[in-house]
Amino acid sequence: MTGGESGTTTGGRTATDGGQRLVEGTILRGREFEPVEGRVVVEDGVIASVEEEPVESDDIVLPAFVNAHTHIGDSIAKEAGGGLSLEELVAPPNGLKHRLLRQASTEEKIAAMHRSLEFMAEAGTAAHIEFREGDVEGVKEIRAAGENVPVESVVLGRGSTDAMHAADGYGASGTNDADFERERAATAREGKLFGIHAGEVDSSDIDGAMDLDPDFLVHMVHPEPWHLDRLADAATPVAVCPRSNLVTDVGLPPVSELLERTSVALGTDNVFLNSPSMFREMEFAAKLFDVSATEVLRMATVAGADIAALNCGLVEPGRDAELVVLDGDSHNLTGAKDVVRAVVRRAGVDDIRAVVR
Incomplete structure (x- = not known):
């Protein structure tokens, strides 16, 4: 009142x-x-x-909240692919997600993403950092989906460097897929955000990802001790997605150890695997890891804002x-x-x- x-x-x-x-x-x-x-x-x-x-x-x-890592394009297929491995679900170019995206019409993808963004707005999310499949067209689709929705989409294009030019930066899949040196150099020249998946399945792509001097890393489930040292030296932020890691059965990130070295933010990852609710992600992280409630709330808010340079x-x-x-x-x-x-x-x-x- x-x-x-x-x-x-x-x-x-x-x-x-x-x-x-x-x-x-x-x-x-x-x-x-x-x-x-x-x-x-x-x-x-x-x-x-x-x-x-x-x-x-x-x-x-x-x-x-600021959701530090999302893929909302797969809002078209929530809970598809139960029981599949991470590679079968999301590996480019023929993982289930990519096949479903190719089969869906532009109108279907925009409508599904719009609904997810509306949910995020109602659930208290101010902004999210989106790794957007579909190259330039994918960037255009999420821009259309976000019209008249009060959530800021920080869009990182994927595919060609043209996608980066059309977006707010580049979101790389991981150095086991490609070296991404050209994309990193182009992104740096434009002063845009560069993020990359690393250490989700194993540690084999972490050094390659860190060699690119990214603005942030995503997942970091399997860092070796020297990777943690590199994180501390470079102060590279990490976006963790523990609910997604549990669903895909790749393990869980060492959140306490990461927080001792750098800033850590929370993301909800793929919508077809998890609801983009930061409340659910916070509760899961707080009850699973040995970190304080204050630290978890910081991971769900200002840590993501800092990565994307949001005020x-x-x-x-x-x-x-x-x-x-x-x-x-x-x-x-x-x-x-x-x-x-x-x-x-x-x-x-x-x-x-x-x-x-």
């Missing part, structure tokens, strides 16, 4: 007060997500201030006002003694009262 003349916001709804938007509740502030009672003041889409003071609201205010992912002045407001008095969250832990391990889409953009 909106509080009278002051324009103060409670109940997850935003209001205006002299051109400002105000959101009240328990705010998970800054990079440490310190819970403070108060309000977020938003001006022209940017967080102007976080005011700490008593408020009458049970809401929980946190930064919207969201934190509730602090100067950041874009991309916020998720949870009902702290929902049946699921009421009585929580540790707010950050409850958000990471327990909260879900049904607890969202509002997404502020």
Whole structure:
């Protein structure tokens, strides 16, 4: 409920007060997500201030999520290919995913991706980093799918360097498929983002991937000790996708060891294998790995934002006002003694009262 003349916001709804938007509740502030009672003041889409003071609201205010690794083109075939190996599922050019994509019409792919993006928006995701199959046409398809959906798609083209020119960068499959030196050099010349899969099935492609000096690596399930040393020396971020790794039976990334060396972000990977819900990914990571709830929330928000050079992912002045407001008095969250832990391990889409953009 909106509080009278002051324009103060409670109940997850935003209001205006002299051109400002105000959101009240328990705010998970800054990079440490310190819970403070108060309000977020938003001006022209940017967080102007976080005011700490008593408020009458049970809401929980946190930064919207940044999904650090997705393939949403395969939204056309959710839960296809049960029981297949990773190579049978996704290896180019004839893995099941690629065959299904070739068979689908442009209209079918755009419609399916649009639905996944709408779900992501409703589930509190502000942005995602997409490895987009289909070369230039694939980039055009996801741009069309994202029209009128309030999720920022950071698109990394795949295939020719033309796809990179049409996109925000290049997303390579792995150095066991090709050396990608030409694509890396072209991406660097344009100052765009270059990411590459590495260490998903085994360690054989990690050194080759790191030799390319990528902006980030994806998966890193099987690093050897010297790979961890290289990560620390280069400070190369890693996007991990533990639910996907479990489904494809390749093992699980050593998240604690990775976090000791570099920044680690969370991604949901292929939509045909997993729902693109960051709540589900956070809960899985928090309960499976020996990492704190604060670290997992950082992996789901600002770590991905840092990779893509986005100005969201934190509730602090100067950041874009991309916020998720949870009902702290929902049946699921009421009585929580540790707010950050409850958000990471327990909260879900049904607890969202509002997404502020």
